[in-house]
Amino acid sequence: MSAVANPARGEAAIRVAGEQIVLRPSFAALVAAEEELGPLFALVERAAAGQLSLRELVALFWHCLHEAPAALTRELFGEAVAAAGLAQATPVLRVLLAQILGGR
Structure with missing residues (x-):
């Protein structure tokens, strides 16, 4: 399963x-995500200050998953994100944070 993101969404x-x-x-x-992590504006502020934890990043990503493989668990997802590294996760985080701040 290979999916393509739609920037318009x-x-x-x-x-x-x-x-x-x-x-x-x-x-x-x-x-x-907000129910688990607290106010989203505080999350954005932590990210801007370089204080976002890997746990928070994975939690945000997990809640935003769209049509994930059925066998994917949160633990496996977190391990995979960590293994891929922050260089791969950071551009994705930027997109999500921009959506939180600006909406669609």
Whole structure:
């Protein structure tokens, strides 16, 4: 399964465990992320200050997953994101944070 992100929807894609996975920051996804991580503006501020933890990054990504493989667990996803490295995760994070701040 290889997916393509649609920038018009505010989507971003990340390659984890050999698969391209689309992240879509829908209202429901962001509400779920906020319930777990606290206010999204505080999350953006932590990210801007370089204080966003890997746990927070993976949680945000996890809540924004769109049509992920059925066998993908959060633990496997987190391991794959960590293995891919911050260089791959950072551009995706930027897209999601821009959507949080600016909307669609």
